[in-house]
Amino acid sequence: MTNQFLFIGLPYAALFVVLIGTIFRYLNFGFKVSSLSSQFLESKELFYGSRPFHWGLLFLFFGHLIAFLFPRSVMLWNSVPIRLIILEVSALAFGITACYGLFVLILRRVRNPRLIKVANKMDIVVYLVLTVQIATGLWVAVSFRWGSSWFASSLTPYIRSIFTFTPDISAISSMPLAVKIHVVSAFTLIGIIPSTRFMHFLVYPFAYLWRSYQLVIWNWDPKKIRTSRKLFNGVRSRNN
Amino acid sequence: MNIRSQISMVFHLDKCIGCHTCSIACKNIWTDRKGAEYMWWNNVETKPGTGYPGKWEDQDIYKGGWEKKGDSIQLKGAGKFKGLKNMFHNPNMPVLEDYYEPWAYQYEHLFEAEEGDDQPVARPVSLITGENITPKSGPNWDDDLSGSTDYARNDVNFKDLSPAEQEAMFQLERMTMHYLPRICNHCLNPACVAACPSGAIYKRGEDGVVLINQKKCRAWRMCVTACPYKKSYYNWNTGKSEKCLLCYPRLENGQIPACMHSCVGRIRYLGVLLYDADKIKEFASCEESELVEKQKSIYLDPNDSEVIKAAKENGIADSTIEAAQKSPVYKFIIEWGLALPLHPEFRTLPNLFYVPPLLPTMAFVENGTYETTSDSLWGAIENSRLPMKYLANLFSAGNEKTIEVVLKKLMAVRLHRRDETVGDLPEKEISDPMGEVKMDKETANEIFRLTSLPLFDERFVIPAAHREEAMEMLESTADVKGNHGFGFKEPPKRGL
Numbered sequence: 001m002t003n004q005f006l007f008i009g010l011p012y013a014a015l016f017v018v019l020i021g022t023i024f025r026y027l028n029f030g031f032k033v034s035s036l037s038s039q040f041l042e043s044k045e046l047f048y049g050s051r052p053f054h055w056g057l058l059f060l061f062f063g064h065l066i067a068f069l070f071p072r073s074v075m076l077w078n079s080v081p082i083r084l085i086i087l088e089v090s091a092l093a094f095g096i097t098a099c100y101g102l103f104v105l106i107l108r109r110v111r112n113p114r115l116i117k118v119a120n121k122m123d124i125v126v127y128l129v130l131t132v133q134i135a136t137g138l139w140v141a142v143s144f145r146w147g148s149s150w151f152a153s154s155l156t157p158y159i160r161s162i163f164t165f166t167p168d169i170s171a172i173s174s175m176p177l178a179v180k181i182h183v184v185s186a187f188t189l190i191g192i193i194p195s196t197r198f199m200h201f202l203v204y205p206f207a208y209l210w211r212s213y214q215l216v217i218w219n220w221d222p223k224k225i226r227t228s229r230k231l232f233n234g235v236r237s238r239n240n
Numbered sequence: 241m242n243i244r245s246q247i248s249m250v251f252h253l254d255k256c257i258g259c260h261t262c263s264i265a266c267k268n269i270w271t272d273r274k275g276a277e278y279m280w281w282n283n284v285e286t287k288p289g290t291g292y293p294g295k296w297e298d299q300d301i302y303k304g305g306w307e308k309k310g311d312s313i314q315l316k317g318a319g320k321f322k323g324l325k326n327m328f329h330n331p332n333m334p335v336l337e338d339y340y341e342p343w344a345y346q347y348e349h350l351f352e353a354e355e356g357d358d359q360p361v362a363r364p365v366s367l368i369t370g371e372n373i374t375p376k377s378g379p380n381w382d383d384d385l386s387g388s389t390d391y392a393r394n395d396v397n398f399k400d401l402s403p404a405e406q407e408a409m410f411q412l413e414r415m416t417m418h419y420l421p422r423i424c425n426h427c428l429n430p431a432c433v434a435a436c437p438s439g440a441i442y443k444r445g446e447d448g449v450v451l452i453n454q455k456k457c458r459a460w461r462m463c464v465t466a467c468p469y470k471k472s473y474y475n476w477n478t479g480k481s482e483k484c485l486l487c488y489p490r491l492e493n494g495q496i497p498a499c500m501h502s503c504v505g506r507i508r509y510l511g512v513l514l515y516d517a518d519k520i521k522e523f524a525s526c527e528e529s530e531l532v533e534k535q536k537s538i539y540l541d542p543n544d545s546e547v548i549k550a551a552k553e554n555g556i557a558d559s560t561i562e563a564a565q566k567s568p569v570y571k572f573i574i575e576w577g578l579a580l581p582l583h584p585e586f587r588t589l590p591n592l593f594y595v596p597p598l599l600p601t602m603a604f605v606e607n608g609t610y611e612t613t614s615d616s617l618w619g620a621i622e623n624s625r626l627p628m629k630y631l632a633n634l635f636s637a638g639n640e641k642t643i644e645v646v647l648k649k650l651m652a653v654r655l656h657r658r659d660e661t662v663g664d665l666p667e668k669e670i671s672d673p674m675g676e677v678k679m680d681k682e683t684a685n686e687i688f689r690l691t692s693l694p695l696f697d698e699r700f701v702i703p704a705a706h707r708e709e710a711m712e713m714l715e716s717t718a719d720v721k722g723n724h725g726f727g728f729k730e731p732p733k734r735g736l
């Protein structure tokens with residue numbers, strides 16, 4: 001019963017909340033979507049926290065994504081022991097990097113009165129969830145040395161089953177506790193995205209890569225109005 | 241030709257009295273809010289000095305503006321690659337200490353203190369943490385050369401002045417200073433716009449005002465780095481960047497920006513310039529020595545029939561063209577060639593121009609005594625109290641010739657007026673300087689009038705923004721008929 005709640009109920013609740021919640025927040029409270037950078041108030045320690053944390057996390061995220069999307073390739077890669085070791089060690093290294101970064105970030109936050117002023121309740125939740133997430137990740141990596149193969153062979157089918165609406169929790173139910181916590185906190189993390197600063201990675205500015213550097217916007221472009229053949233001439237403002 | 245119109249400005253530095261009224265007018269309207277206390281969209285600096293934020297002109301520190309690379313230009317400290325790479329921590333971003341920690345005095349305490357043996361005092365408290373602090377710097381801490389060993393001596397524009405030249409500037413008898421009021425330049429080639437990963441910053445097509453869309457800003461803070469003038473500020477409370485908006489709600493109503501309206505010295509002029517947008521990239525990428533001339537040539541003659549025709553084709557309103565023809569800034573910048581951009585070498589093509597200060601030597605030290613009598617009325621321009629090189633570093637990317645011509649013109653006007661009002665100078669002492677800069681008497685009188693006796697409507701020529709349409713500029717009014725207004729309706733609260 002607990003398993004069903006944690007591995008079926010929670011994931012669906014989280015996915016539902018994140019889908020509806022992020023769209024709702026983006027559309028209705030666009031102003032409040034921000035990375036809420038605190039670099040202006042403290043920059044030095046942020047360097048030693050934010051960089052390792054984000055880069056570590058970014059690689060781990062893509063690692064998980066690859067194992068989820070191409071489980072067979074991962075298994076194939078891992079069939080040679082030395083390659084398995086390379087993968088495991090580098091995953092562990094990124095995990096430690098992220099963990100170190102998070103540690104610096106939390107320490108920075110609690111020690112600086114300026115940063116306490118700009119912290120809110122949800123930031124505490126964010127730090128907690130991330131700590132649990134990364135700690136259990138490291139725990140799995142250290143105590144179960146075939147984590148990457150495991151993920152590909154057992155967890156990927158489970159996550160797939162969630163997405164295909166045929167939830168099958170037999171594999172996950174028999175996993176060690178560390179893995180279970182890791183999965184539960186992962187879905188918690190996803191579920192709280194709309195109500196925390198996690199929103200910031202959903203608005204990653206990909207469009208910057210292909211847009212031209214300069215941006216000129218006419219509120220009411222007379223040229224377009226003049227040449228418009230539409231009944232309602234004019235272009236609705238994109239500024240608001 | 242792709243003609244656009246731009247609201248541009250001229251500040252006449254000889255007239256600025258450094259009263260900071262402009263800064264206060266702006267603060268009262270726009271930045272008296274939590275998170276914005278430290279911002280001075282309009283600030284007034286004393287030069288020589290390090291300015292606000294400290295040493296903002298030193299792009300080795302702040303990496304602002306554009307730099308030339310081959311035939312083209314690139315952002316110095318931001319851009320697609322550098323910006324996205326540095327998002328997690330921006331190594332070139334100025335922090336609070338580079339500006340100052342804002343504070344307020346606890347005046348209530350004077351009234352509410354318990355009765356005691358000591359007089360109650362109003363202690364300064366930080367507007368960020370609320371704790372007691374001892375203010376150690378402020379936005380105009382270097383006012384009137386105060387603390388000049390910390391500030392004036394470290395002026396970034398001394399970089400290629402010899403130690404002897406620098407020393408000369410600090411001799412008591414020669415010591416001089418001038419004020420430099422600064423706002424956002426609403427550049428033609430804005431680095432802030434180019435650096436914003438979210439695409440939140442944009443230039444308005446109608447009037448060239450550069451704005452930050454508060455809903456789209458995500459606090460990636462690249463604009464703060466990229467603006468070489470440090471005129472984009474990060475609001476630590478809302479998690480959004482903000483900047484001078486040239487009081488656009490006032491402009492649209494035919495009013496002038498608050499800093500200009502309140503200016504006590506009446507140093508400020510504002511008007512329309514027409515320019516050719518197709519030339520921006522080319523001119524911003526030219527050789528450093530050509531920057532000023534090239535930028536000037538991007539602005540087009542509003543009386544030229546070709547230009548008028550092309551402007552109309554581009555949808556520029558007749559009222560805007562008319563305003564451009566009466567523009568006081570066009571006179572100062574193009575017709576008379578008296579105003580120069582601040583630090584053109586940043587290559588943003590700024591639209592705020594300065595008439596440089598004329599600081600002639602009135603006296604000199606001879607045999608240990610302070611000699612105030614000289615055979616000419618004013619000393620030669622070359623012997624100005626500020627070395628030409630210094631002014632050139634400020635206003636013409638180091639090109640001394642450019643600044644010299646401007647100062648000579650300003651001097652010619654004065655000599656001519658001296659002749660008209662007092663008439664005590666020998667003919668040759670007036671005709672020579674006038675001839676050297678090819679100035680006739682009518683022009684000199686016109687310059688004099690617009691400098692010293694202009695009416696309000698001559699200083700500020702704003703085209704109608706067509707307010708009746710301006711509503712529609714912002715939103716489809718029919719959609720919100722019977723609703724609670726339009727525009728930005730969310731309370732500007734910090735997000736989670």
Ligand code: HEM
Pocket residue numbers: 035036037038039040046050054057058061105106109126130198200201204327328329459460
């Ligand atoms: C992929 C793109 C991402 C970008 C561009 C990005 C960018 C940023 C930025 C600019 C900040 C503000 C740092 C500052 O104070 O100046 C930040 C903070 C933060 N980010 Fe990210 N982030 C990304 C992904 C993530 C992910 C995947 C997570 C976690 C799951 C995350 C968690 C955090 C947290 C917890 C903070 C707060 C740090 C603190 O102030 O203590 N970010 N991020």
Ligand code: SF4
Pocket residue numbers: 423424425426427430431432433450466467468469470471472483588
């Ligand atoms: S001066 Fe204004 S328009 Fe120019 S780069 Fe700076 S913020 Fe942008």
Ligand code: SF4
Pocket residue numbers: 255256257258259260261262263284419421502503504505506507
């Ligand atoms: S109000 Fe005018 S005179 Fe006074 S400091 Fe500002 S620009 Fe100078």
